[in-house]
Structure formats: C-alpha cells, structure tokens
Amino acid sequence: MAKVVVVTSGKGGVGKTTSTAALGAALAQEGATVVVVDFDVGLRNLDLVMGAERRVVFDLINVVQGDARLSQALIRDKRVETLSLLPASQTRDKDALTQEGVQKVIAELREKFDWVICDSPAGIEKGAVMAMRHADIAIVVTNPEVSSVRDSDRIIGLLDSKTEKAENGARIDKHLLLTRYDPARAARGEMLKTEDVLEILSIPLLGIIPESEEVLRASNLGSPVTLLSPTSSPARAYADAAKRLRGEQLEVVVPLERKGLISRLFGRKVA
Amino acid sequence: MNNLLSFFRRSRSAPVARERLQVLLAHERALTGRSDLLATLQDEILAVIAKHFTIDREKVQIKLDRGESVSTLEIDVEVPSIASAKVA
Numbered sequence: 001m002a003k004v005v006v007v008t009s010g011k012g013g014v015g016k017t018t019s020t021a022a023l024g025a026a027l028a029q030e031g032a033t034v035v036v037v038d039f040d041v042g043l044r045n046l047d048l049v050m051g052a053e054r055r056v057v058f059d060l061i062n063v064v065q066g067d068a069r070l071s072q073a074l075i076r077d078k079r080v081e082t083l084s085l086l087p088a089s090q091t092r093d094k095d096a097l098t099q100e101g102v103q104k105v106i107a108e109l110r111e112k113f114d115w116v117i118c119d120s121p122a123g124i125e126k127g128a129v130m131a132m133r134h135a136d137i138a139i140v141v142t143n144p145e146v147s148s149v150r151d152s153d154r155i156i157g158l159l160d161s162k163t164e165k166a167e168n169g170a171r172i173d174k175h176l177l178l179t180r181y182d183p184a185r186a187a188r189g190e191m192l193k194t195e196d197v198l199e200i201l202s203i204p205l206l207g208i209i210p211e212s213e214e215v216l217r218a219s220n221l222g223s224p225v226t227l228l229s230p231t232s233s234p235a236r237a238y239a240d241a242a243k244r245l246r247g248e249q250l251e252v253v254v255p256l257e258r259k260g261l262i263s264r265l266f267g268r269k270v271a
Numbered sequence: 272m273n274n275l276l277s278f279f280r281r282s283r284s285a286p287v288a289r290e291r292l293q294v295l296l297a298h299e300r301a302l303t304g305r306s307d308l309l310a311t312l313q314d315e316i317l318a319v320i321a322k323h324f325t326i327d328r329e330k331v332q333i334k335l336d337r338g339e340s341v342s343t344l345e346i347d348v349e350v351p352s353i354a355s356a357k358v359a
Binding site: 054055062222 | 332336338
C-alpha cells in the first residue's frame with residue numbers, strides 16, 4: 001500500500017525541501033519506489049536541491065491541466081533508480097492547482113510508487129493545504145526556535161481540520177522532525193531543547209537533524225545529503241528518520257559530526 | 272593529508288552552485304512570458320507527425336537537458352509500425 005507523506009512546517013526556511021530530498025533518497029536507497037513532489041508552485045526548488053533543474057520539461061500543473069501525461073513529467077533520478085521527481089511549475093501560480101486535479105494525480109502516483117512525498121510550500125494558504133490534503137502521514141519540520149514552533153502548532157491545527165482524513169473523521173499520522181539542531185547550544189540553554197518542543201507540540205518525534213555544513217554543500221552540488229555524504233551526521237539522522245517512517249523502532253540520538261583537525265581549525269571561518 | 276585534501280575539495284561546492292544558478296536563471300529569464308513553450312511545441316510537433324502516423328500520446332517521451340551554451344531537446348515518439356502509416 002502506497003503511503004502519501006506531506007513535509008510541512010508553516011514557516012519558511014526551516015528545511016522542508018532539504019528534508020523531502022534526503023528522506024526520499026534514503027527510502028529509495030533501501031529499495032522502495034519513491035516520488036518526491038514539489039507543491040511550491042511559482043517558487044519551485046526541489047528540482048535544484050535534487051540536481052535535476054536542467055531536465056525539467058513538464059510539471060505538476062501541466063499534468064493537473066492535462067497538457068502532459070504523468071509519465072512525461074516524472075524525472076528519474078540519475079543516482080538512485082527507484083527515485084523520481086515531479087517538479088512544480090515555476091511560472092504559474094497556486095490557483096492553477098485544482099482540488100480534483102491534484103486528487104487525480106495523487107491517486108495515479110499511489111498506483112506507481114511505494115512512497116509519495118509532497119514538499120509543501122511555506123504558509124497556511126491554498127498551496128500548503130493542497131499539499132497536505134491527501135496525506136496519510138505528515139512530517140512537521142521544526143527548528144528549535146520560537147517562531148518556528150508557533151507556526152508548527154498552527155500547521156498541526158490545519159492537519160487536524162483541512163485534510164481528507166480529518167474530514168472523514170480519521171486522524172492523520174503526525175511526526176515531528178527537528179532540524180538545524182545544535183546539541184551544544186541546547187545544552188548551554190541557548191536553544192530550545194527537544195523535550196521542550198515535544199512537550200509544546202505533543203506529537204511523536206521522527207528524528208533530530210543536527211545543524212551541519214554538509215547540508216549547504218549538498219544543496220550547492222544538487223544532491224540529497226543522504227546520497228552525497230551518507231556518513232555525515234545529518235545523513236545518518238535522516239537515514240534513521242526514514243527507518244522510523246517505515247515503522248522501525250529506533251532510539252532517537254543526535255549523530256555527532258566527526259570533524260578532522262583541518263575542518264576544526266577552519267570550520268568556523270566565513271568567506 | 273587526507274583531511275587536508277578533503278578540506279580543499281569540500282570548499283569548492285560554492286562555485287558549482289554559482290554555475291548551476293547562472294545556467295538555470297539564464298534559461299528561466301529567457302522563458303518569461305512563454306511558460307507553455309514546451310507544451311505548445313509538443314502539440315505542434317505531434318500534430319505534424321499525426322498527419323502521417325497513428326501515434327499513441329502515452330508513448331511520447333520528451334527529454335530536455337539545459338546546458339550552458341547548448342541545450343538538447345529529445346522527442347521520442349513510438350510509431351506502432353510502418354504499416355499503420357496513413358495514406359496521404
């Protein structure tokens with residue numbers, strides 16, 4: 001049975017697209033068929049983070065409006081055979097997404113893939129609601145920071161009211177993914193602790209992704225961090241989160257960065 | 272030594288990002304106002320082919336690779352068999 005997952009947050013810049021790419025690639029590497037879908041119509045970026053920006057021909061809107069077949073719009077990843085991307089349109093706006101059209105595309109994706117991972121736009125408007133509408137599972141990406149936690153709370157409210165599951169009286173499965181986490185700063189009391197965020201939002205924890213320079217390097221190079229540097233701390237954290245998503249019971253730990261002498265000396269240097 | 276090598280290798284991701292963005296944005300700016308170019312192109316090309324062959328729209332694959340100086344557009348049309356060619 002295919003699982004439809006929405007990666008959402010309310011707030012922008014917390015790591016939805018990075019997380020969509022990293023989790024999608026991690027699930028695909030284990031052999032599952034995965035499609036990552038960009039719902040950020042007008043401001044697409046998942047293609048860039050996946051390194052497929054030069055190969056986009058058709059997009060979600062073309063498929064929704066019947067200008068292209070789904071098979072024509074899907075872009076097969078060059079590194080992992082079972083991973084595909086459905087890009088968003090860069091030139092249209094969110095109004096081009098119709099509820100019936102999206103429903104049809106999601107139903108078709110369910111037939112073809114084990115996992116359908118929808119990268120939500122920021123905000124709480126139509127685009128974000130469209131992205132979450134048909135999800136079975138929601139991943140709420142949150143930074144340990146006050147405005148992000150507040151926006152996540154708002155999104156959890158929407159997940160419990162605006163999704164198809166919620167409207168049918170069922171509950172959507174919600175998980176917290178804490179990103180850009182700095183264990184040292186949390187220990188010094190400069191950053192909200194995991195327990196604080198969990199207590200406030202009261203949804204189960206899917207994983208903690210430590211702040212890492214590898215994430216920027218991965219987006220610069222156009223590769224999910226789990227493919228580019230699988231032994232790095234964020235990649236290991238994402239791989240564990242992917243396993244939990246599949247139902248494995250794993251204790252949540254924050255992988256530590258293994259730094260060499262050189263990066264310790266130069267690691268903080270800017271410019 | 273290994274660390275030293277990996278440090279210098281690692282520091283080079285920003286120029287890659289810069290080049291990727293330059294290529295992408297050049298293409299996107301050029302397309303402003305012609306967002307449906309590819310869909311239109313597909314329709315027109317298929318209309319021409321359909322004059323001569325019966326084609327299944329499900330069996331048409333279009334691939335694009337946007338390069339810095341040259342882009343390639345690849346249109347792969349599966350034609351059932353030459354026997355199905357329409358008599359003009």
